[in-house]
Amino acid sequence: MKIIICLKQVPARDAVLRLNSASCWIEESDLTFEVNEPDLYALEEALRLKEKHGGEVVVCTLGPARAQQAIKEALAKGADRALHLDDNVFISLDAFGIAQALAAAIRKEDPDLVLTGLQSDDSGFAQTGVILAELLGLPHATIIMEIQAQEKSLKVKRELEAGWFEWMELPLPALLTIQSGINKPRYATLKGIMGAKSKPIQKLGAGELALTAEALEPRQKITRVYTPVKAAKTQFFEGSPKEIAETLLDKLKNEARVL
Amino acid sequence: MSETILVFAEHHAGKLARPAWEAIAAAQHLAGDLKAGVVAAVLGENPGAMANELAQADVQQVLAVASPLLREYTSDGYAAAAAQLIRERKPQYVVFSHTYQVRDFAPKLAARLGGGLASDCLGYRCEGRKVIFVRQVFQGKFYADVEFVGAPPYSVSFQASAFREDAVQRGPAPAPVENVAASLDASTIRVKPGERFREAKQAVDLAQAEIIVAVGRGIKAPENLEMAKQLAEALGGELGASRPICDSGWLPMDRQIGSSGQTVAPKLYLALGISGAIQHQVGMKGSKTIVAVNKDKEAPIFEVATYGIVGDLFEIVPPLTDAVRKMKSR
Numbered sequence: 001m002k003i004i005i006c007l008k009q010v011p012a013r014d015a016v017l018r019l020n021s022a023s024c025w026i027e028e029s030d031l032t033f034e035v036n037e038p039d040l041y042a043l044e045e046a047l048r049l050k051e052k053h054g055g056e057v058v059v060c061t062l063g064p065a066r067a068q069q070a071i072k073e074a075l076a077k078g079a080d081r082a083l084h085l086d087d088n089v090f091i092s093l094d095a096f097g098i099a100q101a102l103a104a105a106i107r108k109e110d111p112d113l114v115l116t117g118l119q120s121d122d123s124g125f126a127q128t129g130v131i132l133a134e135l136l137g138l139p140h141a142t143i144i145m146e147i148q149a150q151e152k153s154l155k156v157k158r159e160l161e162a163g164w165f166e167w168m169e170l171p172l173p174a175l176l177t178i179q180s181g182i183n184k185p186r187y188a189t190l191k192g193i194m195g196a197k198s199k200p201i202q203k204l205g206a207g208e209l210a211l212t213a214e215a216l217e218p219r220q221k222i223t224r225v226y227t228p229v230k231a232a233k234t235q236f237f238e239g240s241p242k243e244i245a246e247t248l249l250d251k252l253k254n255e256a257r258v259l
Numbered sequence: 260m261s262e263t264i265l266v267f268a269e270h271h272a273g274k275l276a277r278p279a280w281e282a283i284a285a286a287q288h289l290a291g292d293l294k295a296g297v298v299a300a301v302l303g304e305n306p307g308a309m310a311n312e313l314a315q316a317d318v319q320q321v322l323a324v325a326s327p328l329l330r331e332y333t334s335d336g337y338a339a340a341a342a343q344l345i346r347e348r349k350p351q352y353v354v355f356s357h358t359y360q361v362r363d364f365a366p367k368l369a370a371r372l373g374g375g376l377a378s379d380c381l382g383y384r385c386e387g388r389k390v391i392f393v394r395q396v397f398q399g400k401f402y403a404d405v406e407f408v409g410a411p412p413y414s415v416s417f418q419a420s421a422f423r424e425d426a427v428q429r430g431p432a433p434a435p436v437e438n439v440a441a442s443l444d445a446s447t448i449r450v451k452p453g454e455r456f457r458e459a460k461q462a463v464d465l466a467q468a469e470i471i472v473a474v475g476r477g478i479k480a481p482e483n484l485e486m487a488k489q490l491a492e493a494l495g496g497e498l499g500a501s502r503p504i505c506d507s508g509w510l511p512m513d514r515q516i517g518s519s520g521q522t523v524a525p526k527l528y529l530a531l532g533i534s535g536a537i538q539h540q541v542g543m544k545g546s547k548t549i550v551a552v553n554k555d556k557e558a559p560i561f562e563v564a565t566y567g568i569v570g571d572l573f574e575i576v577p578p579l580t581d582a583v584r585k586m587k588s589r
């Protein structure tokens with residue numbers, strides 16, 4: 001089975017985020033980045049499917065030079081090779097444009113299965129995977145918590161709201177968006193890290209992918225990013241932990257009357 | 260002719276769900292600002308009864324879009340039927356609630372129609388005829404203004420309870436219902452849905468708990484759960500968690516609170532090291548009193564907290580547990 005795993009880099013979870021001077025995105029210099037969490041689970045799922053059924057796992061990442069780090073991590077964990085979509089015209093694409101670029105790269109690979117995370121921890125549009133399926137003409141299923149691969153089809157467990165699930169079937173080739181928690185992602189081994197160094201990373205720009213400016217035209221744009229205005233009804237307590245504990249209990253007992 | 264806002268009414272097995280009414284409330288609101296008309300659409304095998312129910316709302320028209328192939332939800336069937344409808348009716352905006360079902364087919368639909376989809380929005384504001392949608396980015400740490408570019412239809416999905424079900428305006432008389440036959444080809448529906456089910460073992464019912472002490476990723480390691488457990492015991496409450504704690508297997512899934520777990524409304528909810536992502540908030544913001552302990556003063560959990568403590572939970576919790584024990588023994 002040939003599997004493409006789309007994986008992106010996002011600011012590290014504990015990173016302190018600051019707005020950029022134009023207030024239209026965050027300041028990316030001096031920031032640490034990591035692989036988007038759901039994408040890590042998608043990668044793990046791809047590696048497990050390969051271990052079980054054979055085949056190849058190809059990482060596909062759109063992002064600037066720094067994204068190499070995410071790609072290397074995936075290769076160290078066991079992916080076979082990578083496509084790195086990097087071009088100045090890719091910088092401010094919306095979900096549709098990103099899916100267009102990914103589709104152009106993935107089409108040439110003709111995979112059996114495409115996996116993506118269900119959404120990213122930065123923009124969080126939760127659209128790229130589904131748009132990608134439409135552009136590739138593939139059936140898809142979202143928010144997947146289990147995959148059983150058969151010869152020519154997949155049986156997948158789709159998460160629904162409020163603790164419900166649904167089994168569904170779809171023919172291959174197909175695209176799935178993966179939910180966090182589907183598996184326990186592995187760590188890279190030292191051997192894997194060494195081995196990754198010789199794995200091929202193919203760089204692809206808009207030219208190589210025959211992408212016109214028109215195809216990448218955004219359908220929406222983020223015009224401003226800002227700190228949320230707090231409704232600010234919250235009462236904050238300060239002091240030593242012991243003082244805070246006493247004040248809180250007093251409030252819970254005598255003001256909120258919940259104790 | 261005035262512009263149309265098409266609103267999609269979600270249902271499960273023939274029953275209109277809360278997101279359907281929230282979407283209608285959103286569409287009515289937007290229509291008020293744009294002086295547009297609202298048309299509601301419901302898709303199904305026999306959507307007639309639901310269409311009649313929707314017609315009670317103050318809308319221009321209700322479309323009952325029927326096909327045997329719409330008996331069960333599939334992304335293929337819904338996207339195809341909705342695309343047909345939108346191509347015919349040419350609405351300016353298409354409004355959804357940001358549910359699992361909408362996440363599954365709306366991006367496909369928008370891509371097919373060539374318009375944008377502003378997903379998971381909190382609200383919007385108007386500047387003249389221009390509508391600016393507001394949504395969270397970076398897991399709620401920041402908000403972003405989003406504008407559409409290019410040609411309509413512009414699709415937008417709103418977060419749960421961004422607009423309230425009880426804000427739906429009723430019409431003076433039922434709106435006209437039009438039956439629309441969707442022409443779908445069975446061979447284009449590639450996904451086959453099966454039964455819906457719940458994982459069997461449900462050891463605790465957190466919905467019954469009066470006090471919940473919930474832990475998030477700030478608890479750092481499974482061995483630290485004991486500390487939270489002791490606070491819960493001292494308070495006579497139950498232990499709950501955010502999703503990553505259950506994903507990691509530190510606590511069973513029946514302790515998970517949020518959109519994919521339990522919805523709770525205890526009289527007291529303590530959130531320890533939980534950032535307060537929307538998917539967590541929807542499961543607990545109905546709690547009477549919310550206490551949040553988080554070392555990041557910008558954490559979104561403080562937006563719903565009654566009482567906030569900016570600090571390290573490992574320093575705050577032990578003395579709090581002691582103080583609770585002392586109070587109870589008095």
Ligand SMILES: Cc1cc2nc3c(=O)[nH]c(=O)nc-3n(C[C@H](O)[C@H](O)[C@H](O)COP(=O)(O)OP(=O)(O)OC[C@H]3O[C@@H](n4cnc5c(N)ncnc54)[C@H](O)[C@@H]3O)c2cc1C
Pocket residue numbers: 013118119143474475476477478500501502503504515516517518519520521531532533534535536537538539542552553554555558570571572573
């Ligand atoms: C479709 C979908 C469904 C989802 N369903 C759910 C759901 O049902 N329930 C749910 O909870 N999530 C759900 N999520 C995940 C959700 O988006 C968040 O990722 C998750 O809630 C984050 O959990 P957290 O707050 O524990 O972790 P984080 O967001 O990592 O937050 C950890 C917090 O701990 C604080 N912290 C760290 N150390 C300390 C310390 N020593 N003292 C005090 N504070 C500290 C940090 O400042 C931070 O705010 C869902 C996501 C999706 C996409």
